[in-house]
Amino acid sequence: MKRNADYTRWMPEPRDPDDAFPMTSLHVRQALAGEAESLDWIVLRFTPLLLAQARYRLRGRMASICDPEDVVNDVWLAALPKLHRVEPRAGRFTPVLLSYLSSFVLNRVNTLVMKHLRDKPSSTPSIPSALPAQTLGAITRAVSAERRDAVLTAIEELDELDREVLVLRGIEQRPGPEVAERLDVSPGALRVRYHRALKRLRDRLPGGVFDELDDEPPAPGD
Amino acid sequence: MSREPSTDEPDPERAAVQHALLQRLLDDEAAGSLASLQQYQQQFPGHEELVEDVLEELATAREGVSFEGRGRIGPYVLLAELGRGGQGTVFLARDTRLPRRVALKLLSGTGSGLASRRLERFRREAEAASRLDHPGICPVYEFGESEDVLYIAMRHVVGESLALHIARAAAREQASTRLRLPTTAQSGSDTRSSGTRGVDRILLLVERAARALHVAHEAGIVHRDVKPGNIMVTPEGDAVWLDFGLARDLEDGGPTLTHSDEVFGTPAYMSPEQLRPGERGVDRRADIWALGVTLFECLTLTRPYRAVAPVELAEAIARGPTPDPRERDPSLPGDLSVVVATALAPDREHRYASALDFAEDLRRVREREPIHARPAGPFVRAWRWSQRNTVVALSLAVVLISLVSGLVVSLRYADRARVDRLAAQRSEAAAEQERELALAEVERRTLVNEFLRFVLSSPDPLVMGRDAPLGQMLDRAVAHVDARFEDQPLAHAEVLGMLGRTNFELGGYVEAVELVEREVALRRAHQGPSPELVESLFILGELAALRGSLDDQLALYEEAYEMSAEVAGDAAARTLILLAELGEAAVRTADVERARELEAELAEAAAQHPGSEVRLGHGRLRARLAIHDARWDDALQIYEELLEIHEQILARPLTDAERAAAEWARHDTWQGMVAVTARNRRSDLALELTDQMLAFLQPYLGAEHPNLSVIWSNRASVLRSLDRLDEAEASYRRALEISRAAVQGPSSTTSINLNNLGALLAARGRLEESLTYLQEALAMLRALNGSEHPSVAGALGNLGDAHRARGDLVAATEAYAESFQILRAVHGDDHLETIHQAFQLASVAASDGEVEAAEQLMQLYLPRLRALSKLGRAGVLARANEVARELSGRGAHAAAASILEETNAQLALSNPDDASARARFGVQLVGELERAGRVGEATEALATTRALLEGHADAASEWDEELARLQARLTQAGAAADG
Secondary structure (H helix, E strand, O other): OOOOOOHHHOOOOOOOOOOOHHHHHHHHHHHHOOOHHHHHHHHHHHHHHHHHHHHHHOOHHHHHOOOHHHHHHHHHHHHHHHHHHOOOEOOEOHHHHHHHHHHHHHHHHHHHHHHHHOOOOOOOOOOOOOOOHHHHHHHHHHHOHHHHHHHHHHHHOOOHHHHHHHHHHHHOOOOHHHHHHHHOOOHHHHHHHHHHHHHHHHHHOOOOHHHHOOOOOOOOOO | OOOOOOOOOOOHHHHHHHHHHHHHHHHHHHHOOOOOHHHHHHHOOOOHHHHHHHHHHHHOOOOOOOEOOEOEEOOEEEEEEEEEOOOOEEEEEEEOOOOEEEEEEEEOOOOOOOOHHHHHHHHHHHHHHHOOOOOOEOOEEEEEEEOOEEEEEEEOOOOEEHHHHHHHHHHOOOOOOOOOOOOOOOOOOOOOOOOOHHHHHHHHHHHHHHHHHHHHHHOOEEOOOOOHHHEEEOOOOOEEEOOOOOOEEOOOOOOOOOOOOOOOOOHHHOOHHHHOOOOOOOOHHHHHHHHHHHHHHHHHOOOOOOOOOHHHHHHHHHHOOOOOHHHHOOOOOOHHHHHHHHHOOOOHHHOOOOHHHHHHHHHHHHOOOOOOOOOOOHHHHHHHHHHHOHHHHHHOOOOOOOOOOOOOOOOHHHOHHHHHHHHHOOOHHHHHHHHHHHHHHHHHHHHHHHHHHHHHOOOOOOOOOOOOOHHHHHHHHHHHHHHHOOOOHHHHHHHHHHHHHHHHHOOOHHHHHHHHHHHHHHHHHHOOOOHHHHHHHHHHHHHHHHOOOHHHHHHHHHHHHHHHHHHHOOOOHHHHHHHHHHHHHHHHOOOHHHHHHHHHHHHHHHHHOOOHHHHHHHHHHHHHHHHHOOOHHHHHHHHHHHHHHHHHHHOOOOOHHHHHHHHHHHHHHHHHHHHHHHHOOOHHHHHHHHHHHHHHHHHHHOOOOOHHHHHHHHHHHHHHHOOOHHHHHHHHHHHHHHHHHHOOOOOHHHHHHHHHHHHHHHHOOOHHHHHHHHHHHHHHHHHHHOOOOHHHHHHHHHHHHHHHHHOOHHHHHHHHHHHHHHHHHHHOOOOHHHHHHHHHHHHHHHHOOOHHHHHHHHHHHOHHHHHOOOOOHHHHHHHHHHHHHHHHHOOOHHHHHHHHHHHHHHHHHHOOOOHHHHHHHHHHHHHHHHHOOOHHHHHHHHHHHHHHHOOOHHHHHHHHHHHHHHHHHHHHHHHHHHO
16 A cells, blocks of 8 residues: 655645745845845835834933934935845844844944034935935835834833843844843843743734744743 | 944944943933043943044044143143053143144143152153154153143054053963964064964064163163053054153253152062162163063063062062063973073173163064074074074975976085085074084985985886886885885975875875875974975865865864964965865855855955965855855856956966966866856856866876866766766766775765766666665765765755656655755755755655645745746756646646746746747646636736747747647637637
8 A cells, every 4th residue: 555755744834925934035135136126025024123223222312312213214225235245044034134234223323323422513424325216215115104103013012121122132133141131131031021022022913024033932940 | 543433334243332332421421420531441341442432533523521620731622531640641632733633641730839859850751752753652742831730742652551461361361361462563574474473472562662762772761660551552563662751861960850768660660770779870771671571471471570569579589580481381482581581680780781682682582593692502593593494494405396297306405515605605603504404404305315216216127117107106105215214204204295195196095195194293293383284284184075074174174274374374375275275165064154254254365365376266165155055157157257367377477387286276167167057058068168178187197087087977967968868877987987996985976976877877767776876875975974964965866856766756755855854954945956855845745646735835935936046947947847747637727827827937037038948838837727727817828928939930830839739729718618
């Protein structure tokens, strides 16, 4: 009697075709090949995370210095033409892309604050752009209110410490021990907090960009 | 130097620190409590330069920091406090008259309250330093007074004090911690390496400090406060003296400022005569003592004497003995004990008479010359001379030429009379050294030459004459080499190496390994790190790879690279080429991440390096990575760039040996191109290249040389792609025959040849025979590379094909599945090979009736193909179409049609001009849509297919009949639907 092979042993975990996890890598590759629609997709996808980061970084006395939306807008103008520098890690682009973009955000914030401290005129240097008009439009749409609300609102509704963990660990991709030390919590407590925050966000917005953030499940004993 | 953060170059760590600093500054400014530069630097340890950059940048637009309530002193705006010393506070300041920043030393309260002694001392420092003009002495610009504040404006020396360097090094916990100084600018043409570069940097720094100090001494000024805290180390590694605040002008006839019970200087660095209060006549030798202490501290990170209080210190010095730095660190050069002891001689009459003498002896230690403080024995002189001047030593010796080229050894420089003549032209001491070494070299070369004469001759002309095979001569040489060189380890090593390399070139890998391993052992024991040992390690690595030990190859290449960096320098051409080889070896062991890191490192260096060989090595590594990523078009472009470099090299005037090496390198590039072009279906070009290589190399190497196995294998692959299967099989068999003969047992080349031949036999329907080869290949690859290596995945794929052809779908599925899992783990899901294997699996699943599994795989992987390299995509798409065919055969028409729609769309993107292929795809889609009952869409697809054939007469004629048949069916189906 012919025995069929057991296909369940090796079949990859089924993924919803709408799940963006593999699509980011796809779109980045296509964006590198010059497909404008993929550039737009990337901008729309990641802008809410970068906005959340910019808001976090521009808190306290820095809040009055510049607008987070302006920061994110400038970052896209600067980062997108250099997207070819991003190399995937283990086949995935998302963590590398987040790390790359979030460091642009931090850099831009620093530049603007430095200029403020030097008592320079309030106008910030414009960043020349080599992006197509369509993409510039996509950036404007992504940064403006109507596109980003659901994701940003979900992040804003986290408590302050969870938000901080999400920005530092998930968006800026900083190592767990470094973040734990900065926030003065134990590494185990950080893992628990991060995992719970991510779960909350994923449940709130299934199939969204939060699925692409690397989770770090709590270890036994956390 | 200020660096404004740029949106162009994000550095995450720097940005994060800068952000935290800016937050702190904002808060402190709001609270009205801005701190000093040093305080902020302490708050951000390890980022002192960044803190200074930021504060300097901010301060240029603001009022200066406060000094007793003032932001401005005379023409200077205070920017940041740099430090405080016994004489006053030092600020970074901006000169409002000139575009420069200065270090401004301030002394306040110069009214009636200030002791005139302090004032006079301050004035004296300025006058003393202003007379000195040397790059190693911080120049004084001006001395002035403004509203009760005295100031000295000096050059702002960017860098850190030597004291800070020492403190930082001492704070590290590693046992082997040594002071690490910035790379010093080498003077003149001194590009020699040193066995202990860290010690040499220390010696060079102190030597430069001593030379600058000598200038001050010659100007009649004694520093009297020589210590690491007064030596600034610039980012370039230069030493600059600061703070002549206690300087004594020896020419000043006026009263000295030293009171009878005052002791000036820093006690730990004071000479015995300074420690004695009331001592008159402290001269330059006190500075030399202090510099000796500084040197000791740099070398050992501890001071020579532990006592702190002056009295205790004086007693410890008097008690003796003078501490030896080599007791703390035995690896230091022997002469340093003498140098330090001389500098720290309690009796200044026994100390160096001048800082220049001290500097010169430091130079001699660094350059392995005999120091003046102690005469060296003849052995030591000769050893040092060879260390110092290896190239010159070799130029006096005989040059041995490879046995393969058959040139006769020359004994030109063995002429002792000539040696004596040469020596007579130099100074007596140098001549003596050269004569000793040259004679030793001559003796060594003579032994080697005699041995070679023996090897090339024979007592029995009937056995070995002029036509005796070279291999037999080599065997004879190997049989006698040990006895001939029993007491001459380096000559022994040299001959073993020659014999090993010759065996290697002739394909005698087993013999070569043994000989080179013995050479390496001798060199390790008697020579240490050297260019020769680097090359031998590299050859051992190559041999390891040929025998399939990729991990061993990687380890040997690592060692060779690190040693080359040590002996020749990080930026040397050979080192960079080894870095490229290391990267390729990393790819072969599937450590691709490491390979990418090495490529990035090499990219930076290669861009600066003018040598074409370095660019070739870098290009080969880039190509290797592109092939790994299945970026065939990138790989091809890189190879084409490399060919241009080869042409440039071959166009130069080259010796025969150089030309042979250059041709060989070009053939390596050709081999790479063959692999890529074969995948690209540019088979005609690939076949031409392989035939050129065979024609070039066979006469040179002989028909059985193992290197030819790869070329035969490549040729076979190309012939297969041209459907010339008989020729392809013959080529594969030839390749296998050669590789099996070269290495008995498992080898990478043999496993590849087994794999390829087995796959071809399976395609030709000789299934049982194919299984034999494929299973042997798989076992060999698992043994050589481990079960998770991509090569194992390839072999499993072929085995799956063979099982499938035999009808054993279960075995085929198992093989495909295992291959698929390996490829997913190694390459991820977005790689051409993974996707191809997914399609293979889907195909056999569909054949096996597992329609859902097949559909699922296609849904997961077909879309991923869109973003990948266009080169090679057409073949994988054809495989997807086969899956569609299988699904259609199982009645899953909707799924099949969906697949075909996608493959058609992708083919249109990647191969828009391949009308024939597009028509083939289009016809399949039309048929499937019709079977799925989607007549309207089928009709549209048919029209699209007809349209793309317009202007392509050949392709159109190929498909006209089929398209007409489909048209007729669709018309009938449409009419039936209307009816």
